[in-house]
Amino acid sequence: MFSLMTKLFFAGVFISVVPLFIYQYISFEQSSKTLQLTYAKELKHKTELTTLLINQAISHRSSDLNIIAGGVGELLSLKNYKTIEKQFNNLALNKNDVNSLTLLDKEARVLIASDKSRKNISSEVRNILTTYKSSAINEVYLSELVTNNDEAYIYMIKKMIDYDYFLVIEINIKNIDLLLSNFDDEVNGDKAIYIIDKNNNIIISSDKTKKIMASFTDIDKLNSQNELDDRIFHFKDFENEDVIASYDEISKFGFSEALGWKIIASIPISVINKDVSKSLAINKKVSILIVIITFLILTLLSRNIVKSIQKVVDVANKISSGDYSARVEDKNTTTEFNTLLIALNSMADKIQNRTNKLEEQKLLLENLAHYDTLTQIPNRVLFKDRIEQAIAKAKRHKNKFALFYIDLDEFKHINDSFGHDMGDEILKVIVLRINTVLRKEDTFARLGGDEFTIILEELQDINSITVIADKIIDTIKKPIDINGNVFKVSTSIGISIYPKDATDKSNLIKYSDIAMYKAKSMGKDNYQFYSEDMSNYSYNRIKMKQSLDFALENNEFEVYYQPQINAKTNELSGMEALIRWNHPEDGYIAPLDFLPLAEEIGMIIEIDQWVMKTAMKQMLIWNEQGYNPVILSLNLSIKHLQHENFVSMLKSNLEETGCKPEWIELEVTESHIMSNYEESIAKLKEINKLGIRISMDDFGTGYSSLSHLKLLPIDKLKIDKSFVNDIPEDEEDVAIIKAIIALCKSLDLTVLAEGVETDKQSGFLVENGCSYIQGYLYGKPQSNKDFERNFLKS
Numbered sequence: 001m002f003s004l005m006t007k008l009f010f011a012g013v014f015i016s017v018v019p020l021f022i023y024q025y026i027s028f029e030q031s032s033k034t035l036q037l038t039y040a041k042e043l044k045h046k047t048e049l050t051t052l053l054i055n056q057a058i059s060h061r062s063s064d065l066n067i068i069a070g071g072v073g074e075l076l077s078l079k080n081y082k083t084i085e086k087q088f089n090n091l092a093l094n095k096n097d098v099n100s101l102t103l104l105d106k107e108a109r110v111l112i113a114s115d116k117s118r119k120n121i122s123s124e125v126r127n128i129l130t131t132y133k134s135s136a137i138n139e140v141y142l143s144e145l146v147t148n149n150d151e152a153y154i155y156m157i158k159k160m161i162d163y164d165y166f167l168v169i170e171i172n173i174k175n176i177d178l179l180l181s182n183f184d185d186e187v188n189g190d191k192a193i194y195i196i197d198k199n200n201n202i203i204i205s206s207d208k209t210k211k212i213m214a215s216f217t218d219i220d221k222l223n224s225q226n227e228l229d230d231r232i233f234h235f236k237d238f239e240n241e242d243v244i245a246s247y248d249e250i251s252k253f254g255f256s257e258a259l260g261w262k263i264i265a266s267i268p269i270s271v272i273n274k275d276v277s278k279s280l281a282i283n284k285k286v287s288i289l290i291v292i293i294t295f296l297i298l299t300l301l302s303r304n305i306v307k308s309i310q311k312v313v314d315v316a317n318k319i320s321s322g323d324y325s326a327r328v329e330d331k332n333t334t335t336e337f338n339t340l341l342i343a344l345n346s347m348a349d350k351i352q353n354r355t356n357k358l359e360e361q362k363l364l365l366e367n368l369a370h371y372d373t374l375t376q377i378p379n380r381v382l383f384k385d386r387i388e389q390a391i392a393k394a395k396r397h398k399n400k401f402a403l404f405y406i407d408l409d410e411f412k413h414i415n416d417s418f419g420h421d422m423g424d425e426i427l428k429v430i431v432l433r434i435n436t437v438l439r440k441e442d443t444f445a446r447l448g449g450d451e452f453t454i455i456l457e458e459l460q461d462i463n464s465i466t467v468i469a470d471k472i473i474d475t476i477k478k479p480i481d482i483n484g485n486v487f488k489v490s491t492s493i494g495i496s497i498y499p500k501d502a503t504d505k506s507n508l509i510k511y512s513d514i515a516m517y518k519a520k521s522m523g524k525d526n527y528q529f530y531s532e533d534m535s536n537y538s539y540n541r542i543k544m545k546q547s548l549d550f551a552l553e554n555n556e557f558e559v560y561y562q563p564q565i566n567a568k569t570n571e572l573s574g575m576e577a578l579i580r581w582n583h584p585e586d587g588y589i590a591p592l593d594f595l596p597l598a599e600e601i602g603m604i605i606e607i608d609q610w611v612m613k614t615a616m617k618q619m620l621i622w623n624e625q626g627y628n629p630v631i632l633s634l635n636l637s638i639k640h641l642q643h644e645n646f647v648s649m650l651k652s653n654l655e656e657t658g659c660k661p662e663w664i665e666l667e668v669t670e671s672h673i674m675s676n677y678e679e680s681i682a683k684l685k686e687i688n689k690l691g692i693r694i695s696m697d698d699f700g701t702g703y704s705s706l707s708h709l710k711l712l713p714i715d716k717l718k719i720d721k722s723f724v725n726d727i728p729e730d731e732e733d734v735a736i737i738k739a740i741i742a743l744c745k746s747l748d749l750t751v752l753a754e755g756v757e758t759d760k761q762s763g764f765l766v767e768n769g770c771s772y773i774q775g776y777l778y779g780k781p782q783s784n785k786d787f788e789r790n791f792l793k794s
């Protein structure tokens with residue numbers, strides 16, 4: 001993996017350097033070729049010039065020889081040898097290339113010489129002369145080249161026909177005018193010029209370091225394939241160096257044919273290339289400058305891009321790590337980058353908005369998950385979490401805390417009677433009130449319905465718990481006014497203490513719940529601290545549940561009958577059937593101790609049915625026996641009454657037992673009827689139609705209004721024992737009882753007082769218009785046999 005910077009750098013190198021290299025190479029090659037051709041043409045010119053010079057020199061010497069020969073002939077005839085010698089000397093002196101001028105006889109003896117010291121001729125000249133004499137040439141003869149000590153000579157011979165003498169001019173090739181200077185120009189230069197003989201040996205060279213006559217081996221190999229232009233070749237010279245060369249042949253001029261020389265001018269390609277390099281030096285510098293500028297621009301550009309990308313990456317990283325407020329602030333000059341930045345920022349905006357919404361929804365969900373929607377206090381879930389925290393905290397600091405389990409008494413009836421909306425409003429008021437009693441650090445939660453919990457942490461002493469419990473009870477107890485309806489709500493509180501009662505969540509809750517039940521069973525508006533005995537109580541409940549399942553099968557239930565007396569006449573006006581449970585192990589169990597449980601576990605209908613049938617059968621028996629038990633009053637649980645088949649069950653019971661409907665009176669409690677008023681009315685009317693009477697039990701404890709009562713198909717009201725207990729002393733109760741009696745009168749209802757134990761109570765009731773009495777004063781609930789004996793037979 002390469003960074004963007006590295007990639008851009010290498011791309012820059014590739015883009016800028018490679019084309020420049022190619023360009024440099026091509027321009028070098030091109031320039032080299034052009035220069036080679038230019039040089040070649042120059043070389044060609046040089047060879048042509050040299051050829052011309054040599055030809056001219058030879059031609060001039062030849063003319064000189066002819067002229068001298070003419071002059072010498074005359075002087076010889078005058079025997080003026082001195083003048084001949086003088087002429088010889090003049091020529092030798094004036095012409096650089098003329099080394100000597102000699103007159104020889106036919107035996108090749110020196111007759112006259114420009115150089116007096118010369119008495120004999122060299123063997124080479126003698127041989128030339130011999131060759132000349134044997135040939136048929138009478139014109140000027142040109143010899144082959146003769147070399148001697150780095151010098152090269154040619155000899156020109158002219159026969160003096162009249163005398164059989166020979167004139168010989170020795171020409172030093174190298175001393176030919178201009179040729180020398182022409183050659184000298186190139187000495188020490190890069191160019192070289194050579195004269196080679198017909199055997200390709202160098203006769204003369206501008207470069208003295210190159211041996212004269214050294215073999216110029218490859219000259220014959222110059223052929224068309226090496227030919228760049230007319231007589232211009234590219235080849236390797238005798239030192240194996242690449243050269244460009246041009247040549248010319250001296251043989252093309254007149255008699256010089258005999259020479260067969262070639263003039264070669266050459267220049268090494270390396271020299272040309274040096275020139276090319278020189279001329280391209282500026283080009284190179286410009287290229288290097290371009291490369292440097294390109295690098296600089298690319299570096300700046302890539303830095304700029306990388307910097308911008310880095311900003312984008314930084315922001316993207318921040319966003320990915322949860323910082324949705326991160327934005328790219330800087331504007332970039334690049335359009336594409338600006339587009340990217342705008343897109344990224346808008347993406348971040350969207351993510352932030354979405355995250356905010358999610359957060360809000362999360363909070364809402366958390367709220368819904370942890371808070372009670374009605375009262376806005378913690379719900380069961382949050383309560384469980386808080387109690388765990390409280391346990392951990394108390395454990396750490398070795399503290400204790402209290403757990404309150406609060407249940408509103410009879411709240412279900414309020415709910416049922418006035419509807420859930422009203423119930424909800426009451427709950428809200430109660431929650432507000434409890435909150436005023438609590439400190440901020442206390443957790444107040446609603447577990448559901450009318451059940452609440454409070455965790456009281458950092459307790460100073462046990463007294464503070466009772467103070468708060470009392471305050472809660474008192475504040476709830478105060479009348480609650482909802483839209484003109486005034487309610488009085490009582491409450492039961494169970495309290496468990498950490499770590500005294502339990503150190504774990506579930507036991508603390510369980511024990512506070514048990515304590516709450518205990519509080520409930522002890523009467524209203526009360527609190528109870530948990531104790532181990534209470535656990536036994538709840539254990540007993542579980543045991544009782546199991547026992548109830550078998551009680552019917554095992555015939556453990558019995559129906560007792562309590563007389564109802566017309567106190568005015570002292571006659572039996574009826575009786576109430578009351579269930580009794582004779583537990584095989586625990587003995588007698590009071591109805592209020594097991595009936596709520598039976599209702600809870602759904603057994604109440606079965607039990608009621610059994611009581612109903614048993615009592616109906618008993619009525620038939622007593623009627624058949626000729627007794628007059630008058631009316632059988634049967635208790636009815638609300639669940640039983642609300643059962644959709646209740647009326648048909650009632651009918652079939654009547655049919656099954658043979659009991660007449662007019663013998664029967666069904667007792668429904670005031671609160672039960674009011675809890676489901678509409679449905680109850682319909683059902684009670686159906687029952688009424690069967691000819692069965694209906695009485696309202698526990699009257700005064702519910703919330704029925706006059707208008708409700710008027711519409712109900714009831715025959716009798718039963719004044720609750722709680723109002724009877726303290727009469728005639730309690731003025732309030734007296735007033736209530738009087739009001740109920742007056743109400744019955746006005747609605748044309750029979751009125752019966754329950755729980756009458758004393759003559760005083762009975763006397764007061766009769767005196768005030770309530771002659772029907774039920775109570776221990778006249779008889780406790782008793783077995784059928786006892787009842788028959790005590791009230792039917794007598």
Ligand SMILES: Nc1nc2c(ncn2[C@@H]2O[C@@H]3COP(=O)(O)O[C@H]4[C@@H](O)[C@H](n5cnc6c(=O)[nH]c(N)nc65)O[C@@H]4COP(=O)(O)O[C@H]3[C@H]2O)c(=O)[nH]1
Binds near residue numbers: 562
């Ligand atoms: N201290 C005292 N008590 C008196 C006096 N006179 C009557 N009582 C008691 O008052 C209760 C009257 O019955 P209730 O109000 O219908 O109240 C009944 C009734 O609501 C319910 N219940 C009893 N048997 C049945 C039944 O078979 N089915 C249903 N659904 N409920 C029943 O259980 C409640 C309690 O029944 P019990 O314990 O039998 O208690 C009976 C009776 O024994 C008195 O002078 N002093």
